[in-house]
Amino acid sequence: MEILKISLSDFLAHVNKKIQAGDSKQVGVVPKGSHFVFGELDEAAQLCLDYDVTILPPKKYFQPQREVLVKYAPKDASSYAMVNDCENLTLIGVHPYDLVAIHLMDRAFSEGERDENYMAKRDCSVLIGLYPTRGFEHRFSASMIDPQMPYKVADLMLIKLDDNQLALEVVSKKGKAYLEGAAVAKSDLSEAFLAQARNKVKDSQAFPLGPDKSPAYFKEKYEHPVWEKLGEKCYSCGSCVFVCPTCYCFDVRDEVELSLASGERVRYWDGCMIESFAICAGDHNFRKERGARFRHRVFRKTVTLPEKYQVMGCVGCGRCAQACTADIAGPMKVIKTMKEMN
Amino acid sequence: MSAKPKVAFFDFACCEGCQLQIANLEEDILGLLGLVDLVEFREVMTGTAPEYDIAFIEGSITRKADEERLKDIRNRAKILVAYGQCAVTGGINKLKNLHSDMMEVRKIVYKDKAAMEHLDTYPTRAVGDVVKVDLIIPGCPINKDEFVSIVKQLALGKIPRIPDYPVCVECKLKENVCRYDEGEICLGPIARAGCGAICPSNGVACDACRGTVSNPNKQAMHEVLAKYNLTVDEIIGKINIFAVDPEVSK
Ligand code: SF4
Ligand code: SF4
Ligand code: SF4
Ligand code: SF4
Ligand code: SF4
Numbered sequence: 001m002e003i004l005k006i007s008l009s010d011f012l013a014h015v016n017k018k019i020q021a022g023d024s025k026q027v028g029v030v031p032k033g034s035h036f037v038f039g040e041l042d043e044a045a046q047l048c049l050d051y052d053v054t055i056l057p058p059k060k061y062f063q064p065q066r067e068v069l070v071k072y073a074p075k076d077a078s079s080y081a082m083v084n085d086c087e088n089l090t091l092i093g094v095h096p097y098d099l100v101a102i103h104l105m106d107r108a109f110s111e112g113e114r115d116e117n118y119m120a121k122r123d124c125s126v127l128i129g130l131y132p133t134r135g136f137e138h139r140f141s142a143s144m145i146d147p148q149m150p151y152k153v154a155d156l157m158l159i160k161l162d163d164n165q166l167a168l169e170v171v172s173k174k175g176k177a178y179l180e181g182a183a184v185a186k187s188d189l190s191e192a193f194l195a196q197a198r199n200k201v202k203d204s205q206a207f208p209l210g211p212d213k214s215p216a217y218f219k220e221k222y223e224h225p226v227w228e229k230l231g232e233k234c235y236s237c238g239s240c241v242f243v244c245p246t247c248y249c250f251d252v253r254d255e256v257e258l259s260l261a262s263g264e265r266v267r268y269w270d271g272c273m274i275e276s277f278a279i280c281a282g283d284h285n286f287r288k289e290r291g292a293r294f295r296h297r298v299f300r301k302t303v304t305l306p307e308k309y310q311v312m313g314c315v316g317c318g319r320c321a322q323a324c325t326a327d328i329a330g331p332m333k334v335i336k337t338m339k340e341m342n
Numbered sequence: 343m344s345a346k347p348k349v350a351f352f353d354f355a356c357c358e359g360c361q362l363q364i365a366n367l368e369e370d371i372l373g374l375l376g377l378v379d380l381v382e383f384r385e386v387m388t389g390t391a392p393e394y395d396i397a398f399i400e401g402s403i404t405r406k407a408d409e410e411r412l413k414d415i416r417n418r419a420k421i422l423v424a425y426g427q428c429a430v431t432g433g434i435n436k437l438k439n440l441h442s443d444m445m446e447v448r449k450i451v452y453k454d455k456a457a458m459e460h461l462d463t464y465p466t467r468a469v470g471d472v473v474k475v476d477l478i479i480p481g482c483p484i485n486k487d488e489f490v491s492i493v494k495q496l497a498l499g500k501i502p503r504i505p506d507y508p509v510c511v512e513c514k515l516k517e518n519v520c521r522y523d524e525g526e527i528c529l530g531p532i533a534r535a536g537c538g539a540i541c542p543s544n545g546v547a548c549d550a551c552r553g554t555v556s557n558p559n560k561q562a563m564h565e566v567l568a569k570y571n572l573t574v575d576e577i578i579g580k581i582n583i584f585a586v587d588p589e590v591s592k
Contacts, residue, residue: 033519033545056517065515233562235531236555237510239520258373258494269515274507275557290559323514325522325531326562327569 001151002170003187003194008049010183011158011166015044015092017181024088024126027061029054038091049093049160052136053319057098057245058091059105062121063269069117070265074256083264086121090178093130093158097141097315099150101245102127106153107309108248126174129154135201138318140332143206145315159197167194205332207316211306218302222295226338230328231291234273240320240329241271241297246305246313249277272296298334347395347497350382352415354401354408355435355466359483360426361400370490377497393418396496402428402435403472404463416473421496424469425479425489431553433482435466477502480534480552488536505535506556509548513539521547527570532558 006014019026019041028047030039036051038058073079094102102122109118129150132139150157155175159167167187170176189197209217241247251270256263270277273294278287287293305313314331321330328334351361361383367374381391397419403409416422427433438447444464448456469475479492488504495502505511509530513520516539521528526547530539533550541548564574 032517034523035519037517055519056514060517233559233565235508235510235559235562236557237508237531239510239514242511242514256494256498258370258490259376260494260498274511275555276506322523323520325510325520325528325566326559327566 002176003189004168004170004179004184005161005187005189006166006168006182006184008164008166012044012047014179014182015041015047018090018178019043024090026090026092028092041092047092049130049158050133051093052132052134053095053139053317053322055319055323056243057101057317057319058094059101059245059248061089061091061125062102062105062118063109063248063250065269067117067267068264069252069267072263072265074260074263082116084117084120086117086124088124088126089121090126090128092128094127094154095130095132095141095317096147096150097139097145097317098245099127099129099153100145100311101315101317103149103153104246104305104309104311104313104315105248126155126178127153128175128178129157131157131159131198131200133160133200135204136318137204138321138330138332139316140203140205140207140318141316142203143208143210143316144312146311149311159194160200161189161197167197203316207312207314207331208335209302211310211312214312215303215307218299221338224338224341226334226341227295227298228289228291229341230334230337231289231294233326233328234290234294235326236273236275236290236293237325238271238274239323239325241273242269243319243323245315245317245319246301247271272300294328298331301331346377346379348381348391348393349378349396349398349493350380350391350394350415350419351384351398352382352400352411353384354399354412354429354469355404355463356401356426356428356433358400360428360481363483363486364489367486367490370486374490374493377493394420396421396423398423398425399429399469399475400426401469402432403467403469404435404465406464409472412469412472421476422469422473423477423479423492424475426484427480427482427551427553429469430478430480432466432468432471439465479504481537482551485537507535508555509533509535509537509539509542509550511535512537513542513548515539516543518542527567527572529563531566532560532563 015026018024026041027038028041029036029051030046030048036048036054037056038054041047068083071081071083106122109115151171155172156178157169157171161167167189168184249270249272250267252265252267254263254265279285287296301312301314318330321333353361381394397415399422403412424430428435441447445456448461452458452461479489492502512535513530518539521542528542528547529550530542530548532554533548534552534555536552567574
């Protein structure tokens, strides 16, 4: 892997050139009130390379909150046309845990039934990763992700060396192409120095189980009282699944214009923590109890996905722990409560 | 429904703000009139009809005479829809039920004119407390788009669905900073979505003007309040504004 150096001001100047060229939307982390979000950059100066976490993960660019899949005229079967809108996109400053999450989403959307809408958006994207320089009280990603895995999807990785200097790891051809014309220099930094720069911030907590042990551990706890105990406090508000970078569930609805002459098939984010999520066949709800829903979500992260991919289904971003107004959603909270109850 | 359904609108104790929302549909009103046959709507037309496929009821019930009129409409309507929070839960009108003596309420509001005969009302009741309601359209006032969507679904012969999940869902989709992170109390986790989380999207906590979801976790709300060193009594004003759900405030 080629490693380069660039000054922060030269990097921002390069991003500005990309914004002006206009052939790829430049998206980066920007402040929103006291928090951060991924948003389109009008100028590179808005870009924040020192943030704790964004409210929503980057998945919103590949699986938007509302997405039209088909357009049709209700009475004309030949009118049905697939819609697959996507634009070139560069995401700047994606933390490693979010890159791992994108890798998991890519697998979910490409293996078996390939989701053309998601995959087209991914194909149009350039991912520029960034090692965090700011801690986040709820983060525990070091214990959840394989440090090599972000490189499966990143095109470039940024390492902040100090306030003015960045190291650039060129991971893919797309990444190399992105840097064309940038004022980069060859790096003279030792691997030991870079390793230290990648790990500037340490998590204050670690999840005790990896993908090998976690499924068996949790399966054995299927009937544990912790699910009901925490589930009792759950609002079924869905915040924990919407902010989760590895949650991908959706609902598909037909929306017909008032004239009934044209309609759209639209998909919206949905999630297993919402009470109506499992209502089907009229009014049958196959996951009625709060505790059962709470367990289901935790099992998706700790049992189902690890069994399927040999990778934890949670990347330890800590977003759910922050978003949950009842303060129960974080996997660290679950395991701690479970241990306290034993 | 093959022929256009006969639709009528009625109002009881309310500010008529919800029917104004409908009268204000502008271009959509023509589309709606293409779908339904409007047979009664005092705000926009004169005329009455003997029976209705769909009767939309606005406002709450506060007098014996209201009850009889409502029951008569129910008898003549195939589908009865309570729309607007006054009809759905009693809404703001229910504030007076916090007092046990209705004459006291009249004195608070009308002072020396409290004895006027037409002020003789009993404690507010929601439409559903008096007759069977087939469908609700919450909101104070209702959301125009939701109203249109429900009429469309009815005209297509579908079972209309309104959101039965908390405002937090729509709030998260909009990527708002949570009001709790700003140290505020927000009723979003128990409030019924459908408004697009308009209040938190504009930096204001939700007051649950659309009422609660059908199964709100009041126990959780009480615990969260306790965490903020608040009790239900201290935020009861907020909870009562829209007569959220008497159960939540217990
Ligand atoms: S479960 Fe929570 S901590 Fe884990 S990836 Fe999802 S949001 Fe992040
Ligand atoms: S945890 Fe729930 S919402 Fe998230 S992807 Fe899995 S089933 Fe869907
Ligand atoms: S965020 Fe918390 S309260 Fe809301 S659904 Fe998730 S666990 Fe339940
Ligand atoms: S601001 Fe209110 S509605 Fe929005 S997520 Fe927070 S509690 Fe829910
Ligand atoms: S008070 Fe709550 S339910 Fe009512 S409009 Fe505002 S956010 Fe929506």
